[in-house]
Amino acid sequence: MDELFWSIARTSGIISLCLLTGSLLLGIMARSGRSFGALSRYTQSLLHRSFSLLSVLFAALHVIALLADSYARVHLIDLLIPFFGEYRPFWQGLGTVGLLLMLAVSLTGLLRQRLSQPMFRGIHLASYLLWPIAVAHGLGNGSDAGAVWYRVITVVSIALVAAAGIWRLTANYADHASARRLAREGAKP
Secondary structure, X not given: OHHHHHHXXXXXXXXXXXXXXXXXXXXXXXXXXXXXXXXXXHHHHHHHHHHHHHHHHHXXXXXXXXXXXXXXXXXXXXHOOOOOOXXXXXXXXXXXXXXXXXXXXXXXXXXXXXOOHHHHHHHHXXXXXXXXXXXXXXXXXXXXXXXXHHHHHHHHHHHHHXXXXXXXXXXXXXXXXXXXXXXXXXXXX
């Protein structure tokens, strides 16, 4: 049974990280105010939310499988207090920090209409911290971290996020975001 839980934990962790990467990329694109390729801004936003929620679900499956696996030695307290786990406490602790950040970002996404814009944006910006923490957790604690296929996935993910981050910092990105904000503010009565 432990092998089944271990396989579920490994697979769901990798899928969650891939979905988190996709969500981050889609969030950056949607925030620019431009459509990307054949995707409308609405479709980008819908995909961003879907990837985010699926990432949370797969992260929950990852955690549940680890809790059920006696070999993994993950306990309920490890989900609340980082860096005190039995196995590789630093890397496991990063997973705990990532999980808590993921929950905070997800809740702000679900409660967006009830939060002030500055509060939503401030907490939602934690995604930029969440993603590298999740990548580091996978590299430091993942049993597949040494596999070539896993490293390829990680390198491609890092390259895509780095490219999107650089693009976000360009003047062209800022011009589109400013134009979108002005158009939104001009539409208000």
